Amino acid sequence: MLKNLVYFGSPEFSAKILESIILSKQVNVVGVVTTPDKPTGRHQVLTSSPVAALARDYNLPTYKPNHLNDSNLAHLKLLSPDIFLVVSYGQIIPQTWLETPLIGTFNVHFSLLPRYRGALCISEALKNQDRETGVTLMTMDNQLDHGPILDQLKVSISLDDNLATLTTKITQVAIEILTQNLPQICAQNYSQTPQDDSLAVFTPSHKTLTHASALIPWENISRCLSDSSLRGIQPSLPAVAGGNLTPASLHALIRSLSPKPGAWTVIPTNAEGSHSTEIKILQTSIHENKLVIDTVQLAGKQPISWKQFLTGHSGLLSHPLVKTSCK
Numbered sequence: 001m002l003k004n005l006v007y008f009g010s011p012e013f014s015a016k017i018l019e020s021i022i023l024s025k026q027v028n029v030v031g032v033v034t035t036p037d038k039p040t041g042r043h044q045v046l047t048s049s050p051v052a053a054l055a056r057d058y059n060l061p062t063y064k065p066n067h068l069n070d071s072n073l074a075h076l077k078l079l080s081p082d083i084f085l086v087v088s089y090g091q092i093i094p095q096t097w098l099e100t101p102l103i104g105t106f107n108v109h110f111s112l113l114p115r116y117r118g119a120l121c122i123s124e125a126l127k128n129q130d131r132e133t134g135v136t137l138m139t140m141d142n143q144l145d146h147g148p149i150l151d152q153l154k155v156s157i158s159l160d161d162n163l164a165t166l167t168t169k170i171t172q173v174a175i176e177i178l179t180q181n182l183p184q185i186c187a188q189n190y191s192q193t194p195q196d197d198s199l200a201v202f203t204p205s206h207k208t209l210t211h212a213s214a215l216i217p218w219e220n221i222s223r224c225l226s227d228s229s230l231r232g233i234q235p236s237l238p239a240v241a242g243g244n245l246t247p248a249s250l251h252a253l254i255r256s257l258s259p260k261p262g263a264w265t266v267i268p269t270n271a272e273g274s275h276s277t278e279i280k281i282l283q284t285s286i287h288e289n290k291l292v293i294d295t296v297q298l299a300g301k302q303p304i305s306w307k308q309f310l311t312g313h314s315g316l317l318s319h320p321l322v323k324t325s326c327k
Contacts, residue, residue: 002025002026002027002028002186003027003028003082003083003103003186004027004028004030004079004080004081004082004083005021005027005028005029005030005081005082005083005084005085006029006030006031006032006033006076006079006081006083006084006085006101007021007029007031007032007033007051007085007087008032008033008034008084008085008086008087008089008093009032009034009049009051009086009087009088009089010034010035010049010050010051010052010088010089010090011049011050011051011088012050013088013167013168013170013171013174014050014051014087014088014089015049015050015051015053015054016171016175017087017108017171017174017175017178018032018051018054018055018087019054019058020175020178020179021085021178021182022058024179024182026179026182026183026186027083027182027186029058029060030060030061030079030080030081031060031061031062031063031076031079031081032051032052032055032060032061032062032063033062033063033064033065033076033089034048034049034051034052034055034062034063034064034089035049035064035089035090035091036064036065036066037049037052037064048064052064061079063075063076068091068092068093068094068097070096073096073097073100076097076100077100081100081101081102082101082102082103082186083101083103083104083105083106083185083186084097084098084100084101084104084105084106084140085105085106085107085108085178086105086106086107086108086140087107087108087174088110093105093140094142095142098140098141098142103185103186103188104139104140104185105139105140106137106138106139106140106150106185107137107138107139107140107145107147108135108136108137108174108177108178109121109135109136109138109145110122110133110135110167110170110174111125111133111134111135111136112132112133112134112136112152112154113136113138113145113149113152113195114145114195114196114197114199114200114201115199115200115201116133116201116202116203117144117145117146117200117201117202117203118144118145118202118203118204118205118206119203119205119206120203120204120205120206120208120209121133121203122163122166122167122170123163123203123209123256123257124203124204124256125157125166126157126161126162126163126166126252126255126256127252127253127256128252129248129249129252130157131156131157132154132155132156132157133154133155133157133166133170134152134153134154134155134170134173135152135153135155135170135173135174135177136149136151136152137149137150137151137152137177137178137181138150138195139192144202146195146197147195148192148193148194148195149192149193149194149195150181150185150190150191150192151177151180151181152177153173153176153177155169155170155173159251159285159286160285161255162254162255162256162258162259162283163255163256163257163258163259163260164258164259209257209261210261211261211262211264213261214257214261214262214263214264215264215265215266216245216250216253216254216263216264216265216281217265218265218266218267218268220245220250221250221265221281221291221293224245224246224247224250224290224291225290225291225292225293226287226288226290226291226292247286247289247290247291248286248289250284250291251284251285251286251291254281254284255284258282258283259282262280262281262282263280263281264278264279264280264281265278265279265281266278266279267279267313277298277313278298278299279296279297279298279309280296280297280298280299281293281295281296282294282295282296282297282303283295292306293306294306296309
């Protein structure tokens, strides 16, 4: 008889993992717990999480509690859960909930724990120019990403990966690690290894990843640009405070913010500096150890190449803030 599994998750990649579990038929998914509906978009329409939408497609009982209290837990107990599986749920799960399923509560985390405990595990790996990351399957305890590890699989990070592409790569590996380990979990035939807390690295809170925090001063970008991006203009101004970024680290930072919230900057768009334009930097690359801007986007507009942007803003070519590059 298949074991009963209750799935906790919210975002799109978590929905993909849930669907893979449903289709694998290794367990009986008896219910889903996800975050409450939230207002989204320009008109603030109340919208279900991607996991809730998928659960609806498969006619699964879905719970969207504002608080994980004993009253809400009582509803889950009626499902006779053997396993709780958590994949980017979005709320802290109390100890009483963790202890409810007969076999245990397990978590899929998108890093090689104990490195990058916390919500920003993918973006931090990109920002720090790591060459690999991975997926950890662990038993949950009452501390943040702290429980013993059942299995880990590595994922390579390329110079072209951004937050979206790396999330996609890790999601596929997460599906693989669950396919390999769910039968052992159901049979209660698995081993665990405690994490080495001395090696723990914590990420910032997801609340710090905002539009405002994604601003990169133009002076710090322009000093790292290639001649092709600057059209051969030579350096003249130093970077502003906090401008110790190299072309490689700046490229990594931009990728870690793409596509959301999206790295952005404010560029002077005439020679006098009396006008400026906010742009989102969608894609960059590295050429001969210099940063190349490939694609940008103006507010409310479609993405365009950097060459198209410069063509439409010829005043940039004579403004001193553009006349800088990395040494």
